[in-house]
Amino acid sequence: MCDDEIIAAAGQARDLVVAYPEHMSDWARAVGHQARALAVPVRHAESRFAGNELMLSVDEEAERCVARRDRYGRIMTQSGPGQAEHRRDLRICLVGQPRHHQAVNPATVAALADAADALDVALDLRFLDAADSSPDSVSELLTWCDGVVLPGGDVANAPLQMIVARKALDLDKPTVGLCLGMQSMVTVFAQVRMGLRDMTLAELDPQAPVFSFESMTHPDGTSVRKLGKNKLHCVETSDLGRALGTQPFVRLNHRYRLAPTLVPSLQAAGLVVAADSADDGVIQAVELPSSRFFCGMQGHPECTSSRGQPHVLLTRFFEKAGQQPERIGS
Structure with a gap:
């Protein structure tokens, strides 16, 4: 939106929040002055972190x-449950750089x-x-x-994720x-259980002989990106499908799909x-x-989770991970 459109929208709406990064403060103040000149009420708020405290100033107050x-990066207006209140701990390995997941x-995270709060763990x-993924460390x-947990992110992370997934499958680790x-x-799974050793992602190696996930394209060959809120068609004969039926929407942001010819x-x-997606049948969940x-x-699913309403995929994962018959190490 241009400046005039922002001011016009503010004049029509009961409330309009215009977020901007710190380096655009001068622009925000200039738009505010223009709006006030047109009798559009404006309040200017600035926020910053002081350590782990979120500080707010409104109209230079x-x-x-x-x-x-909190220690998981969540912005909390009130305290969550403390460590001592939990019944037990749950040890989770998250693949990726700490800084990436934190910042x-x-x-x-x-x-x-x-999910941990909801299950009181x-x-x-x-x-x-x-950088620290030797066979011994894995x-x-x-x-x-x-x-x-194998998260979303850059395809450059896929080789390490596949090493971890292979080991987890071998150990039957949730x-x-x-x-x-x-x-x-x-x-x-295709490499290990089906013997398709050359199988890989098209995004990772476009020259590979066979793809597990291939790019989605329009009839004219241009790329398709599934983006935003998407309704799911949940398979009721699947345990995960029945669980997802309670939360039948997911946020999408992907250009690749599970190759349909591989599914059978x-x-x-x-x-x-x-x-799968209710609109086009692209597979969205497997177990x-x-x-x-x-x-x-x-x-x-992590993008539709919230405090008090965690995503069912993650609570089910924690429930299964918490059923460890025996632990090694401390």
């Missing part, structure tokens, strides 16, 4: 603390914390970074943890995949389709019933 950032894409979270971390994570899981072979090998928990979603 004195700053006050309005919320705090670039904090939704995954926040959604895991939402303490989340003991450790990251597996590509084996040690997967032996220690109760469950593995594993959940989000977007790229589901792609990594399905690819490893995957199903014959034991992988089950749990949900492996013969495992303790090996489930993934092509979308981003």
Whole structure:
């Protein structure tokens, strides 16, 4: 929207919030002056973090603390449950760089914390970074943890995710995949359980002989991106599908889909389709019933999770991860 459109919309709406980054403060004040000149009421608010405290100043009033950032990066207006109040801890391995999950894409960690709060467990979270992903470190971390999270993100993370997914499948370690994570899981399943050793992602290696996930295109060859809120068609014969039926929408942001020609072979090998897009049938969730928990979603359920309303995929993952018969290490 241009400046005039913003001011016109503000004049018509009861409230209009215009967010802007710090380097655009001068622009925001100039638009505010223009709006006031047209008798449009304006209030100017600035926020910043002081440590973990979110400070707010409105119309240059004195700053006050309005919320705090908890150890999982969530902005909390009131305190959550403390560690001592939880019945037990849950050890989770999250693949990726700590800084990425804390500063670039904090939704995954926040959604895991939402699920932990709902189940009254303490989340003991450790990251597996590509910089420290030797075979020994992967084996040690997967032996220690109760469950593995393969998150969405850059396809450059797929090789490490596939190494972890292969080890998790071998150990029957509860594993959940989000977007790229589901792609990594399905690819490893095809490699290990179907013997398709050359199988990979088209986005990772466009010259590979066979793809697990292929690009989506329009009839004219241009790329398709599924983006935004998407309604799911949930398969009721699937445990995960029945659970997703209680939350039949997911946020999408992907350009690749599970190759339709591969689906019958995957199903014959034991992988089950749990949900697809109601509008075009693109597969959105899979599970492996013969495992303790090996489930993934092509979308981003972490983006529809919130405190008090965690996504069912993550609560089910935690429930299965919490059923560890024996732990090694402390």
